[in-house]
Amino acid sequence: MCPSCPISSLRAAIERAAAHDTIYLAAGRYFEHDLLIRKPLTIIGPREAIIDGQNKGGVFQVSADSFTLKGIAIRNVSFSELEENSAITLLRCTHYHLEDLHIDSVYFGILVENSDSGVVRNCVIRSSTSGTDEATMGNGIHLWKCENALIADNYVTGMRDGIYFEFVQHSTIERNVSKGNLRYGLHFMFSNHDVYRNNRFENNGAGVAVMFSRNIEMYGNTFIHNWGNNAYGLLLKEIYDGVIQHNHFIRNTVAVQNEGSVRIRYEENDFYFNGWAVNYMGGAYDNYFHHNNFVGNTFEVSYFGRPNNNRFEENYWSKYNGYDLNRDGLGDVPHYPVDLFTYLAHEVNESIILLRSLFVTLLSFAEKVAPVLTPDDIYDPTPLMNLWHWSDSTTSTSALAH
Template identity: 60%
Template sequence: MVAGLSILSWVVYGATLEVCPTCSIRTIREGVRLAQPHDTVWVRPARYTEWDVPIDKPLTIIADSGAILDVQFRGQGLIIHNVDSVTVIGLAIRNIAFSSLEELSAVTVLNARYFRLLNLRIDSVFFGILVEHSVHGEIAHCVIRSSTSGHDEATMGNGIHLWKSDSIHIHHNYIEGMRDGIYFEFVTASLIEHNTSVGNLRYGLHFMFSNNDVYQYNWFERNGAGVAVMFSRNIQMLHNTFIHNWGMSAYGLLLKEIYDGVIQHNRFIRNTTAIRIEGSTRIHYEYNVFIDNGWAVSFVGGAYDNFFFRNDFSGNSFDVAYFGRPNNNRFMENYWSKYSGYDLDRDSLGDVPYRPVGLFTYLTMQVPETVVLLYSFLIRILDLAERLFPVLTPVEIQDPRPRLYPWHSLSSEA
């Protein structure tokens, strides 16, 4: 930690106030109170039983490993309020109680600018990091963990919760066991990358009414429902992995009323539904990989002008399903593991179109109860027959030039 400090010393200026149980300053609250703007508060290893610690001046708080802010379920942790340039590094914060009245959290950021929350270790909390009306923030290398056992959606908070904020950079965080891993509502021009969001009760990542954001290189695994992007424009979703979001109403990615986005180079592995589309317009789906999902792409209405280009579909029980009308969505040069066409001109593209909506998919679209025939011999025979002599399956959805070989090397091992 000392070596770490010397490396970090360039960010530190002003005076340094040391906080420890045997120091003259024994609490974080006292350290903050005594500090001048732009001072550094150095929190030494110990357990500090404090709550609702206000941070109302530009400060850097650096905590040694082992420095724990134990709220003991009596309120909130740090409250960064109406202030610029607050940096908190390395502090562990734990034990925030559920409240039905307030969004109690380990770190609350209100009306702040240029805040940085780095290397925080947050355990057993209601909300993890709550950011409202703030801009130019960074939340990085934090670990936020709670337990979902004994809870439902109503009694749990989110890991990183942003509301009406702008230009926030959230990266390399690990979030587990919250309601939503990362929650965005009215958040713009922000970047979410290299985060891992695992085993959250509802969504690994949840976007609401947030425009012009990017999330990339994130890992979403075993979340109750998956990742939801709703009512948003111009979201770029790149290089993310959606894995094993499995359950009756689970999906890798739920898109609801989103416009003009880009979904590229993502991997969808073993999700009940890889992408469930309840309204998506002008989205380019390119170079994504869909492996061993129940449904790879499921249109549930309101999807227009989407373009699926050069994606890999392998081993999915149902490749494409739609409820309602097929509309004008297009597929081109995708790889389909179930395709059995030929390629006479040797351009690696099949010479006969592929209809990704299989017969069984079609039947279940018409009468959902027919799904009880899943894996039956009859369905195998019918699917095969339909593939040879397509009669029933919709001609509107087809890939006129299906790729014969996958674009990526495919493995269901993530």
């Protein structure tokens, strides 16, 4: 069908189609909104096939099995106080497949609820009307009560949260780029047994938040320049049993912010030039750091209280100035990553105003000479003398380049 074909309205085409039919859209502009789909359908078109919602509501509202939407562009879905208007809403769908979509100027991008087994791949979602008010902005890819979803190779920018998971199980998020979103690049809530890998989270308001979830695996992601007051690369809040491996944390105000995290393994991650590399706000038990690189961070680890079996072993710390007499590559004296100023800044927030002052510099120096003042509950007994080189096999740089 096309704008000048006998069937020029997509709504009419959907009504006429039988289950499992395929609708082909030619290039052109289609003015449609609130299209209800209740049967298995495939809709395919080129990028030049543009469905314009004219800011009158949502565009697709699907409740069907095996719904496939590919290639087309959708734009102009505006904010509504009553409904979560989105370019595509999937309700109680199974085996959905959304691919190669260009979604622009929308309130919500893709909203998936109570659905199972689906794919969202290679979509671009952006909001050109970049807002500053969280309340009037929606999320790029929003999943609620779903299972077995694959979110891959998407590019999301200018939304509230780039990707949002709530009550989502056994799903995978990979090779996405989430950049310049107002709040979080990725936001997990109450979602267990999920994996996200090789994503890039850049310049988002506050980075990635993983909250109230269990068994989350995070591999090969890049958290870069989430910089600002109260911004962080990764926020872990009430998290149990996770793996964080092969991630790059570069120039974030706080690379990993912990507000309650238990049994998290940090293996072979790079923490480069962050304000705080790892900041604990309490409730941390049995976290294990092994073979991570900490380079050029203003504060390496901010942790206070009893050690609670949180352990650091064989990490590389650029602030370490010990020695290695037996040349086994491991420093002969432990490294204490929590320095005195870290402690002071943690105890009284206002004292951070003395950052880069001569007094604090002298204090740090005095501390190195006579480390009696250093909080010594947390330490790496075997710090590496050189950077740890890990093979980046699970991380490919094929994340979308837009």
